[in-house]
Amino acid sequence: MKFAGTENYVATDDLKVAVNAAATLRRPLLIKGEPGTGKTVLAQEVADAFGMELIEWHIKSTTKAQQGLYEYDAVSRLRDSQLGDEKVKDIKNYIKRGKLWDAFESDKTPVLLIDEIDKADIEFPNDLLLELDRMEFHVYETGETIKAKNRPIVIITSNNEKELPDAFLRRCFFHFIKFPDKETMKEIIAVHYPDIQQMLVREALNIFFDMREVPGLKKKPSTSELLDWLKLLMAEDLPLDVLKSKDPSKLIPPLHGALLKNEQDVHLFERLAFMSRRQSG
């Protein structure tokens, strides 16, 4: 069982090694990187490559670790008790399974994605230490212990909004997805749009990487934005020389809305265009 990327996903060598190590030892794999470099997609692709089910757990600022295990719905039990419902006698009726429980009880080895773990409270990762280490947890309300039938492959993504505790990090493999270079980017585009013209790709990539070099951008465009932009370019069927033109008055690339996501950056580009026009004029 080796992960080697899929037909929809270009994995670099270091990423392959990290995924394979995590899959072999069944330790969590922590993925960090710039937004839009394919952190979340990776879990889907790993699941596809291994032919496994993907269980996704998206973390929000209000998510508690306990919710991943199970939740005890005390309020509806209280309500039922007032209505004299028969259900109320068995506490099991009010235990709601979480994603981790689903992953542990699954008959076939699943891939569990814990997405954007840094969004949650700072203590969140610590609360999952034992559960991810031993792959088991205890349900206090019913007294049963849930143990993983097959240790799932756990993939955790983080956007670095909070630092993760050391004890948690020590149990993970770590991979930082760096921004792809031009060659890798070409591969990624080929995977997504196989019939795109080579010329278009080359011109678009040049513009894209030049754009990332512009100092002072609030949000540099990333892979997913490049892919969107290419899609737009293809849909609009713009003549190729629009991209190629070195006319300084057209410094802002066509359909830039797909690449620049905030108005300060667009202003910055307009200012640069204005300045270069003045220089040439």
Next chain:
Amino acid sequence: MLTNFFYDLKDGGVPVSIKEYLMLMEAMQAGCANYSVDDFYFLSRSAFVKDEKNLDKFDRIFGKVFEGIEFIGDEEVEVPEEWLRKMAELYLSKEEMEKIEALGSWDEIMETLKKRLEEQDERHQGGNKWVGTAGTSPFGAYGYNPEGVRIGQKEGRHGRAVKVWDKREYKNLDDTIELGTRNIKIALRKLRQFARKGEATELDLDGTIKATAHNGFLDIKMVPERHNAVKILLFLDVGGSMDPHIKVCEELFSAARTEFKHLEFFYFHNCLYERVWKDNVRRFNDVTSTMDVLHTFPHDYKVIFVGDASMSPYEITYPGGSVEHWNEEAGEVWMKRMTDIYQKAVWLNPIPDTHWEYSHSIQIMKTIMEDRMFPLTLAGLEDAIKALR
């Protein structure tokens, strides 16, 4: 070898533990590294490095420990032609060159040179590991011979331009180098203190259960949501010697503004005196008396000064020392009043801490702050936050 590597990492400041070492062993046993140096590099990196800011450190140490390991065991050493050409210029005297040219073709020249180099090789190293020993040999990468020709770095035997860890792609992620608003925000977040205050909007489950059990009917209790309750007073030095540091101060300021709900900021020049201001354009008209600041904000505010503290020592210690106006009381007195009221106070200095000892005024200010002066880097900021907590 591996144990040495582990300790080198630890000494080099990469936070590694036995747990990770064992994990690496386990992965190696399971065959994850597959006997290739590159795979081993990727695997050990993924096991040992848990934060991208440490990737550069890791690369450097890996390069040092395993330098040249790629070439051990290679029986025959290929000498690239380009190198030979360069070598020809370096190692053959003019007469020799002429003689060889008389011999005829370039191939023959190469043969002669190759022989020479092999001799030289044996003399220097006694083996054929001609790359990577970084010693006195005139050829091979990383050597100290200024005329040496870089072989290993220019063209590896595996068709790779540079060894991966030699590329040091993660250089700018090292936290002692760069400070962006995002990083600052993450650092500032550590200062959060949560408290429940204000409108009750959340269901208090425990309270509800307790009240219901107590009363015998469903009695819902609500609690206010948790908020960050930490309060900050920020004093920023502006003008003069602070001009080169504007960018980093701006970043700190914008990060702090979005992070803290209770943030008050004031400007001062060089040292704190009897007045501060909020708007730099109207700094001479619209001033706030420092006494008012002391009286307005309770002592549980945390105070952060940002300034280079680089001035004439008189500006701190003598009345009338200020460069802008006549101050009745010395800056020192005002600083003391500040630190007496606000127990939690730090000074952030954009000047690197290695230069501090050369400036008398920085030393004075550091003493006034009871050593709670930190460099304005991410690491310094984290230390400052620790002191504020």
